[in-house]
Amino acid sequence: MNRFLVLLTRAGEMLIFLFHTFYWMKNAFKMRKETFNQIYRMGIGSLPVVSLMAIFSGMVLALQAGHELLKFQATQALGAIVAASLTRELGPVLTGLIVAGRVGASMTAELGTMKVSEEIDALKAMAINPIRFLVVPRMISSLLIMPILTVYTNVTGIMGGFLIGRVQLNVRFYPYLEGIAKFVTLKDIGNGLVKALVFGLIIGLVSCFEGFHTEGGARGVGEATTRAVVISFLLILMADYVVTHLLY
Amino acid sequence: MEEEKVIIVENLHKSFGEKKVLKGLSLEVFRGETVVIIGRSGCGKSVFLKLIIGLLTPDSGKITILGKDTSSLNEREWEELRKKFGIVFQSSALLNSLTVAENVALPLVENTTLSKEEIQNRVREKLHLVGLKEVEDLYPEDLSGGMKKRVGIARALIMEPEIILYDEPTTGLDPITASAINRLIMDLKEKVKTTSIVVTHDMKSAFLVGDRIGLLYDGRIVEIDKVEKIRKTSNPLVKQFIEGSHKGPIPVEEGV
Numbered sequence: 001m002n003r004f005l006v007l008l009t010r011a012g013e014m015l016i017f018l019f020h021t022f023y024w025m026k027n028a029f030k031m032r033k034e035t036f037n038q039i040y041r042m043g044i045g046s047l048p049v050v051s052l053m054a055i056f057s058g059m060v061l062a063l064q065a066g067h068e069l070l071k072f073q074a075t076q077a078l079g080a081i082v083a084a085s086l087t088r089e090l091g092p093v094l095t096g097l098i099v100a101g102r103v104g105a106s107m108t109a110e111l112g113t114m115k116v117s118e119e120i121d122a123l124k125a126m127a128i129n130p131i132r133f134l135v136v137p138r139m140i141s142s143l144l145i146m147p148i149l150t151v152y153t154n155v156t157g158i159m160g161g162f163l164i165g166r167v168q169l170n171v172r173f174y175p176y177l178e179g180i181a182k183f184v185t186l187k188d189i190g191n192g193l194v195k196a197l198v199f200g201l202i203i204g205l206v207s208c209f210e211g212f213h214t215e216g217g218a219r220g221v222g223e224a225t226t227r228a229v230v231i232s233f234l235l236i237l238m239a240d241y242v243v244t245h246l247l248y
Numbered sequence: 249m250e251e252e253k254v255i256i257v258e259n260l261h262k263s264f265g266e267k268k269v270l271k272g273l274s275l276e277v278f279r280g281e282t283v284v285i286i287g288r289s290g291c292g293k294s295v296f297l298k299l300i301i302g303l304l305t306p307d308s309g310k311i312t313i314l315g316k317d318t319s320s321l322n323e324r325e326w327e328e329l330r331k332k333f334g335i336v337f338q339s340s341a342l343l344n345s346l347t348v349a350e351n352v353a354l355p356l357v358e359n360t361t362l363s364k365e366e367i368q369n370r371v372r373e374k375l376h377l378v379g380l381k382e383v384e385d386l387y388p389e390d391l392s393g394g395m396k397k398r399v400g401i402a403r404a405l406i407m408e409p410e411i412i413l414y415d416e417p418t419t420g421l422d423p424i425t426a427s428a429i430n431r432l433i434m435d436l437k438e439k440v441k442t443t444s445i446v447v448t449h450d451m452k453s454a455f456l457v458g459d460r461i462g463l464l465y466d467g468r469i470v471e472i473d474k475v476e477k478i479r480k481t482s483n484p485l486v487k488q489f490i491e492g493s494h495k496g497p498i499p500v501e502e503g504v
Contacts (some may be wrong), residue, residue, distance in 0.1 A: 114343075121303050122341035126355045126403075127327040133358070 017131075017209050021139050024132035031137045038141035042103045046149060053098055054091075054153040058160025061085055066169045075169045079179035082161035083154070087184055087192045091154040092146075093240055096199035099146060100232035104207035107138055108228035111211025112221040120212065130212070139204040146200030147193045154192070191247045198243055199236050206232045251278040253312075254411060254443045255300065260309035261467075262295060269295050271467030273309070282437055282444040283472075284458035286451065286489060288498070291464050293447035294338065297413050300445070301333055302326045314410070331359060334404030334442075338416040340396040342388040342403070348375070349384035352403045359407070374402040377439075378432060394425035401432065405440070412436070414446040418453045426453065433457045451490050455479070463489055465498065 028035070065081045111134060114120050123130045158180065165171035210228035214220050255277040262270040269292040277283050287293050298304040300311060302318060311318045313329060321329065342351045352371045356362055362370075375381065378398040388396055397417060404412055417433065418426035430453050437444065437457075447464075448454055454461050455475055462472030463486045471483045481487060488496030 118337050118339050118341040119343055121298070122335070122337055122343075124303055125301050125330060125333065125335045126358070126407075127330040128354065128358045129327075 013213075014205065014209050017135075017212070018205050020131045021135050021205070021208070024129060024136050025140070027132050028136055028140060031132070034133075035137040035140050038137045039144060042099070042141050043145045043148065046099060046102055046145070047152075049102060050095060050098055050149055050153055051156055053094055054156035055160035055163075057090055057094055057153075058082055058086065058157030058162075059164045061090070061157070062161035062164035063168070066165065070169065075165070075171050076175050076179055077183075078161065078165045078169065078171050079158070079176035080183035082165075083158050083180040083184045084188060086154045086157045086161075087188045089192075089240075089244075091157065092150045092192050092195035092199060093236065095146065095150045095153045095196065096203065096236045097233060099142075099149065099199075100203045100207075100236060101229055103142070103145070104203045104232050105225050105229050107204075107207040108211040108214075108225045109221055111208060112214030112224045115212060115214045116217055116220060135204075135208045135212075138208055139201075142204030142207075143197060143200045146196040146203070150192060150196035154189075191243075194247065195240060195243050198239050202235045202239060203232050206235065253277065254279050254314060255445070256310075256312040257300070258310045258312075260296075260299065260311065261307045262292070262299060262304065263307055268467060270299075270306075270309075273464070273468055275462065275469055275472070277443060277445060279443055280437075280441055281459040282433070282446060282457055284454040284461045285445065285447045285464050285469070286449060286454050286461060287447070287464035288489075289449060292467060293464055294415050296464070297335070297415055297445070297447060300413065301330060301335060331355075331407055332410045334407065334409035334412040336397070336400045336404045336412065336414045336417055338419060340388070340393075340400040342396060342399055344388050346387075347384065348380075348386050348388070348391070348399050351388065351399060352406055354403070355407050370406060371402075374405050375399075377405065377436075378402045379428070392425075394421050394429070397421065397425075397429055398432070401429075401436075405436070408440075410442060412442050412444045414444065414448075416448055416450075417446060418448060418450045426450065429453075430456045451492065465489075 061082045062078060065078060066075065069075045069078055114134070120130045120134070123133055162171070162173065162176050165176055207228045210224045210231070214224040253276050255275070257273060257275040260270050260273040261268070273296065275283070285293055285296065295304060299306050300313070302321070314332065316329065318329070343354070346354065349371050352374060353367050356367045356370060371384070375383065378401050380395065380398050380402070383391070383395065383399070388399070391399065414433065418429050421429065433444070433446065434457055436442065446454070446457055458475050460472055460474055461478045462469045465485055471481065471486050473481070478486060478490070484497050488498050494500050
């Protein structure tokens with residue numbers, strides 16, 4: 001019971017933190033320099049690992065689907081299968097997990113270090129709201145980066161799928177694209193982006209919240225970072241189910 | 249004429265879980281004076297400063313600053329009040345992602361509408377005041393501990409505060425740098441005429457910079473008086489502390 005209460009309190013605090021963040025977004029323009037800075041760091045910095053992840057996901061999808069399709073002489077459906085899996089599900093989820101692990105973890109570690117070295121207290125003492133100054137740029141950048149990276153993952157994954165289709169299943173480019181165009185609707189893409197946005201919110205919120213609530217020294221920073229990644233992962237997977245349920 | 253009381257602290261209590269840190273601390277600080285609070289590490293000196301500036305809230309007791317009862321302030325009123333404070337953190341607490349100049353300028357950039365040139369001039373002036381030059385474009389990680397402290401002081405001064413709080417300004421510095429920091433605090437008192445509270449366990453520093461010295465022990469100010477009188481005190485607690493002896497009424501062993 002006690003543990004449950006602690007969990008509930010934590011969730012409530014996180015919700016209040018989110019409201020504060022939204023409230024201070026009214027001053028977002030003032031923080032544009034730092035926001036661009038964060039977008040650059042998070043977005044461009046994530047490209048190599050996201051590229052690799054996307055290519056291989058597309059390749060595995062094509063490999064798995066291809067063998068079954070060959071049996072039914074239906075390899076023209078390969079593009080549709082790969083693209084539908086990516087845009088609806090794998091694109092946003094995998095991108096979310098990668099961003100949570102890479103960007104979220106570094107946000108928590110950075111903010112956590114600032115917390116334990118009194119930098120956040122110093123901001124408050126200088127009458128500078130730390131949520132406006134530190135959280136708003138990170139939240140905005142997390143919200144922007146996730147949909148953009150998800151589109152990138154989708155496109156790259158589709159290319160990876162084609163690579164396998166071409167080499168192993170002798171699928172040509174035009175039919176591959178045609179399959180995609182026939183089966184993947186704008187709604188699929190839109191829904192995938194809604195998911196990406198929700199995951200971006202989760203990553204920004206959880207990472208900043210855990211960073212701001214770091215206690216103790218280096219060990220505390222480590223613990224907060226681990227906690228942020230684990231909570232982000234779980235929330236992303238749970239939110240994925242809820243959003244899918246609501247949208248389809 | 250009675251002197252103006254800038255800060256009045258009455259019967260302050262603060263606990264963290266089971267641990268009672270402050271147990272009825274009372275203190276009055278007059279305009280223009282420097283009060284030094286001495287006490288052992290972990291006795292609640294930093295907590296006391298954080299309570300004054302509203303980074304922590306007291307469990308009970310009353311803090312009145314510049315005539316305002318702080319318990320009734322909302323977040324916005326707190327921010328207004330905090331602009332009248334400068335605080336020098338023990339760890340300097342400079343933002344690592346900003347240069348020295350950006351760190352010092354930060355309160356001005358965020359809280360005022362001054363022009364870039366005006367801000368630049370003020371930053372240079374404050375850095376000069378704390379004895380630093382040609383460090384504007386360095387990052388905190390490039391600085392020594394003493395230089396960081398000075399930058400921290402420059403940042404605390406940039407809003408031209410009425411009250412400055414120093415948290416262990418000389419701790420962890422070599423004796424020469426520590427002496428320079430002491431000199432700096434004394435100079436600032438002469439030049440800027442601010443009211444200051446210094447918490448420290450460095451007795452040399454306490455005697456140099458303080459007008460009055462108070463001992464924080466067991467969650468209370470057990471004695472506070474003018475420097476000359478504290479030197480000749482008969483209070484065994486204070487005596488033991490200023491002599492730095494392990495023998496006396498203050499036990500060496502500590503427990504929670």
